[in-house]
Amino acid sequence: MNNYLANHVATLPPSGIRKFFDLVATMKDVISLGVGEPDFVTPWTVRESGIFSLEEGQTMYTSNSGLFELREELAHHLNKTLGLSYSPLGEILITSGASEAVDLVMRAVLEPGDVVLVPDPSYVSYAPCAILSGAKVNYVPTYAREDFRMRVEDLKKVYTPEAKLLVLSYPNNPTGAIMTREDLLPIADFVAEHDLLVLADDIYSDLTYDHTHVSFASLPGMRDRTLFVSGFSKSYAMTGWRIGYVAGHADLIQGMTKIHQYTMLCAPIMGQFAAIEALRSAHEAKDDMVKAYDRRRRLLVHGFRQMGLDCFEPLGAFYVFPDISKTRLSSEAFAEQLLKEEKVAVVPGTAFGPSGEGHIRCSYAYSIEQLQEALKRIGSFVERRLNNL
Known part of the structure; x- marks a missing residue:
């Protein structure tokens, strides 16, 4: 039946974000930093x-x-x-x-x-x-x-x-x-x-x-x-x-x-x-969320830099985009191996365009506790990888 699809639809690649999100749904005990969705409830x-x-x-x-x-x-x-x-x-x-x-x-x-x-x-x-x-x-x-x-x-x-x-x-x-x-x-x-x-x-x-x-x-x-x-x-x-x-x-x-x-x-x-x-009426609730994101932002930037990875400090949104090129893994391979070995889901930088190669995207729209555990697992993965080079 695929032959009935319009060519520009059939050749359109699926979202690189959703690919990993769907994979995570089939696994247990995974910490996902993949989806850009606030972890707060609507005010x-x-x-x-x-x-x-x-x-x-x-x-x-x-x-x-x-x-x-x-x-x-x-x-x-x-x-x-x-x-x-x-x-x-x-x-x-x-x-x-x-x-x-x-x-x-x-x-x-x-x-x-x-x-x-x-x-x-x-x-x-x-x-x-x-x-x-x-x-x-x-x-x-x-x-x-x-x-x-x-x-x-x-x-x-x-x-x-x-x-x-x-x-x-x-x-x-x-x-x-x-x-x-x-x-x-x-x-x-x-x-x-x-x-x-x-x-x-x-x-x-x-x-x-x-x-x-x-x-x-x-x-x-x-x-x-x-x-x-x-x-x-x-x-x-x-x-x-x-x-x-x-x-x-x-x-x-x-x-x-x-x-x-x-x-x-x-x-x-x-x-x-x-x-x-x-x-x-939700201005105060919105401001509280921004303050929480700011704390998480600083935590992740500091965490990735401590691992020895270059990490641009984001000034907006709720994502960090660390440079993982030191590991000599492609963005896709890094994300796949990290998920397999440490059960942490991130999005390959290439999901966002060719210039994303050498990076991963991590959302910090998650609790401090989840982010701390994720950093611990990613740090272990990066340390093993760098030691084996």
């Missing part, structure tokens, strides 16, 4: 709001664009926190998670032959969504020596006249890198010069350490060129609620809404009510 006031919406009988469709009340709250939130001004009437679309928003952006603006410029390494969905939209992908390499920040010099090397869309995903998954305003301004000049659109995936914008997030859409002249994507999964521990959104120029949002209304129709109404409450 109580948010859960209560979702429950109350059910008790009130709120089980119907919403507008394709989402509850107007939620779009109003988001407009206020984006203006207050990031200095972005969007109208709830036509410039904000509520989606089934930020992942749907990424897919909608790609499908709405890309045509066969277009090129998407994707940072490397970066989240696993960008390139497949571009390919499923008929476009091609040119990777923009980023490097630990540059703090994994995108540079115009590297962007120029992979640019082609067919390029239409640039993906910016900072704070970055898997590296935890951020981009400051000074870093972004040259990118903005390049975008304007080459008449590009930008997909700004800001899903981790609330999870930064020692720095304030700067949105690309807030830069001069970039507001209408940028499709701002975010959601509630990471900041408010709401992964299962599936509420995301995209904000941008009304013409582009209208195009995405057409696709959305023929596929998802609308995001879950209970999740939308919960998202309203999150914006209104």
